[in-house]
Each structure stands twice: as structure tokens, then as C-alpha cells.
Amino acid sequence: MMNEPLSTIMTTNVITVAPNDSLSKVKEILFDKRFHHIPVVDNSVLVGIVTTYDLVKLNKTFDEYNNMKVSDIMTTNIVTLEPQEKIGAAAQIFLRHLFHGLPIIDDNKVLKGIVTTHDIMKYQFDKEYPDDELEKVYRSHLNGA
Numbered sequence: 001m002m003n004e005p006l007s008t009i010m011t012t013n014v015i016t017v018a019p020n021d022s023l024s025k026v027k028e029i030l031f032d033k034r035f036h037h038i039p040v041v042d043n044s045v046l047v048g049i050v051t052t053y054d055l056v057k058l059n060k061t062f063d064e065y066n067n068m069k070v071s072d073i074m075t076t077n078i079v080t081l082e083p084q085e086k087i088g089a090a091a092q093i094f095l096r097h098l099f100h101g102l103p104i105i106d107d108n109k110v111l112k113g114i115v116t117t118h119d120i121m122k123y124q125f126d127k128e129y130p131d132d133e134l135e136k137v138y139r140s141h142l143n144g145a
Helices: 023-032 052-058 062-067 087-097 117-128 133-142
Strands: 037-042 045-051 101-105 111-116
Touching: 023 037, 023 052, 023 062, 037 111, 045 052, 045 101, 087 101, 087 117, 111 117
Parallel strands: none
Antiparallel strands: 037 045, 101 111
């Protein structure tokens, strides 16, 4: 059921940061765009990831973020998958390791996309309700039908 390649559901237009960017930039992206993780790239090569949890555990004020670089807090030991790997592989990693986002890379570690738990939930929902029947039922209840 989850045998399709990750390339069919991954986000390819990924917002990224560089190792030398300030944490202020990361904070703006995470909070303004409501993201939970941002890949860190150097010349398109994935070198790390920064998450909202990384910022929370710092226990620093937002003013202090200007003086800190992404490289100071990014996670460099990253679990990744490749675009041709199956959606089920990502689901298994999410369930076993409680991750919520996986960078998708090629053989040269160039970032190709990202897959999140939301992407997999949407994939499963769309498989189960291809015509969005639940939305039709929900709307009919709202309209008093």
C-alpha cells in the first residue's frame, strides 16, 4: 500500500538555511512559516538539520539568536532517504524513531526534497478518500443537510 516512491509525495521546493546563517533567520522561518524543521545545506549538499526543538532546548532569548550561527546547534547525524525509496520506509522511520521530517537526498548528498509525517497522512487519506468524500459529508453537516 505504501510502495510508491517518496518522489511522488516529497516537497521539492524546500526552504533551507546555510551553516553560517544566524539563528534569527531560522527562528523567522520556523515561526513565520510554521515549519518544524529546516535542512541546512552548503552548496546544495545536506550538512545538517535544525528543528523547533533545537531552539527550545537552547533556553536562550530571541535577542541572543543574532549572535549564534546555525552550525552551533544543527544536528549533523541525519537520517535521510533517497527519492526512489518507498513511502513505507519513511513511515517506518517516523513510527520507530518519532521523527517528523526526513530530508531526501541523492547519491551525492544533494538535497532533493523533504517528506514529513503530514505528507504521509495526506497520502494515506487521499488513497482512502480519493474524491474527498469526508469533506463532502462534513460540509453537508455544516450546512444542515
